[in-house]
Amino acid sequence: MASSKQQKTMIKGRGAQKLMHNRFFELSHDMRDDFLEFCAKEGEEADKNKTQYLQTFPKTIVNKVKSPDVGMTYSMNMYQGCEHGCIYCYARNSHEYWGYGAGLDFERRILVKKNAPQLLEALLKKKSWQAQTIVMSGNTDCYQPAEKTFKLTRQCLEVFLKYKHPVAIITKNALVLRDLDLLNALNKEGLLAINISITSLSEETRRVLEPRTATIKKRLETVKILSENGIPVNVMLAPIIPSINSHEVLPMAKTVSELGAQSIAHTIVRLNGAIGDIFTDWIRKAMPDRADKVLRQIASCHGGSLNDSRYGTRMRGEGEIAAQINMMVALARKKYFKNRTMPKLNTTLHASCKTGQLKLF
Structure with a gap:
């Protein structure tokens, strides 16, 4: 990890350590040294490092997922950008498509879709819509800090419950327990599955990789409480990063198994698009002693490149290191999750709830 002196030079509470130029824009702006010097002399902050919430007005909220590598058919995101700051x-x-950068902009300019519950309800009421599991957080975390203020995730859960429609959640935030009443009601009808992301058992690693996420202790407690309530929990050991958390696969699997998780899933880190530059800049500042080694090992999992868009291999990787990681996960499943599976969600209740009337035929 970085020394205390190096950590002081890093931007506090953020994953990305710089603004990134949007590759779709012709023009860019830089933080020049003479401007920084002027601010220092004047005692002014060159960058206030504040989070902005910006309201947007989408026309739809549920997206069809076309990737064969992702285990979902439909997803929805109430927020774009994520303050968790996972590097x-x-x-x-995806933040570049909204006109912002993939670095600090992604963490500090959060787009809020306040009409998400209304858009969801309009979809579920359509005669043509047939119930299929919709995943909240296919892109950004539905329980990120913005949810404390806007409560859009809770409102959407109320809609799912009203129309008895299956929903899955992906999150790494203990805030999900705030909605335990709705989660229990959905689960009672077989309408709910929850995926909790746990990347490490080390709080030091968590802080540097995912600066504004729930602590490891809170996430483990979340798995335990949800499981005690009979709610099916899958733990995402994702991503596995060589020489950062790759040695923790078996300990993480054992721990979450003992807490009641039904299954585990994993991916091997890939650094597509702007993320390669963001991650490289970050690791040279946060972990300078092992930066070259980690970057080489990541590239070895993806045909010699940090960027891997190939369907079928991009999530699991290839080569010796990827094979070792995948074998460890297979061993963990065999050892700690034998005869455990996530249940199939109930799609039979929704049709009769669109109008409140049961069909005769």
């Missing part, structure tokens, strides 16, 4: 996050690239 490896694949969703960073």
Whole structure:
């Protein structure tokens, strides 16, 4: 890890350590040294490092997922951008389509879709819509800090419950327990699955990789409480990063198994688009002693490149290191999750709830 002196030079509470130029824009702006010197002399802050919430007005909220590598058919995201600041996050690239950068902009300019519950309800009421599991957080975390203020995730869960429609959640935030009443009601009807992301058992590693996420202790407690309530929990050991958390696969699997998780899933880190530059800049500042080694090992998992978009291999990787990681996960499943599976969600209740009337035929 970085020394205390190096950590002081890093931007506090953020994953990315610099603004990134949007590759779709012709023009860019830089923080020049003479401007920084002027601010220092004047006692002014060159960058206030504040989070902005910006309201957007989408016309739809549920997206069809076309990737064969992702285990979902439909996803929805109430927020774009994510204050959690996970340095490896694949969703960073999507922020460029909104006109922002994939670096600090992704963490500090959060787009809020306040009409998400209304859009969801309109979809579920359509005669043509047939129930299929919709995943909240296919792109960005639905329980990120913005949810404390806007409560859009809770409102959407109320809609799912009203129309008895299956929903899955992906999150790394203990805030999910705030909605335990709705989660229990959905689960009672077989309408809910939850995926909790746990990347490490080390709080030091968590802080540097995922600066504004829930602590490891809180995430483990979340798995335990959800499981005690009979709610099916899959733990995402994702991403596995060689020489950072790759040695923790078996300990993580054992721990979450003992807490009641039904299954585990994993991916091997890939650094597509702008994320390669963001991650490289970050690791040279946060872990300078092992930066070259980690970058080489990541590239070895993806045909010699940090960037891997190939369907079928991009999530699991290839080569010796990837094979070792995948074998460890297979061993963990065999050892700690024998005869455990996530249940298939109930899609039979929704049709009769669109109008409140049961069909005769």
